[in-house]
Amino acid sequence: MPTPKFKPGQSGNPAGxxxxxxxxxxxxxxxxxxxxxxxxxxxxxxKEGDVQAAKVLMDRICPSLRPQALPVNIxxxxxxxxxxxxxxxxxxxGSIAPDIGSMLxxxxxxxxxxxxxxxxxxxxxxxxxxxxxxA
Numbered sequence: 001m002p003t004p005k006f007k008p009g010q011s012g013n014p015a016g017x018x019x020x021x022x023x024x025x026x027x028x029x030x031x032x033x034x035x036x037x038x039x040x041x042x043x044x045x046x047k048e049g050d051v052q053a054a055k056v057l058m059d060r061i062c063p064s065l066r067p068q069a070l071p072v073n074i075x076x077x078x079x080x081x082x083x084x085x086x087x088x089x090x091x092x093x094g095s096i097a098p099d100i101g102s103m104l105x106x107x108x109x110x111x112x113x114x115x116x117x118x119x120x121x122x123x124x125x126x127x128x129x130x131x132x133x134x135a
């Protein structure tokens with residue numbers, strides 16, 4: 001087996017990553033002095049009707065709104081599979097959007113995992129209790 005280059009716990013680069021060498025940092029430094037002039041130019045261009053300049057300004061001032069989901073009314077079933085079937089049917093008949101249906105199915109799948117883990121923990125507890133009573 002080859003000998004490792006570095007000992008465990010010893011950095012191969014003790015000085016660390018060079019500071020201020022990322023492209024974003026270098027770009028910021030190169031335009032830092034010109035920011036006021038750039039902003040003034042963007043505002044002037046936007047006022048003159050330049051849509052791209054207006055978009056740049058608006059994106060910085062007013063970020064895009066996030067979509068908000070509307071409440072969903074789906075009949076819950078007696079079991080998770082039955083509820084999942086209701087979600088699929090509601091998605092197929094257009095009562096709910098496909099992306100919402102997909103999120104609901106994922107949530108049901110995660111819920112089933114939680115139930116399964118709880119059942120396993122309960123079962124393990126019963127087995128441990130049984131074994132302790134035999135000892």
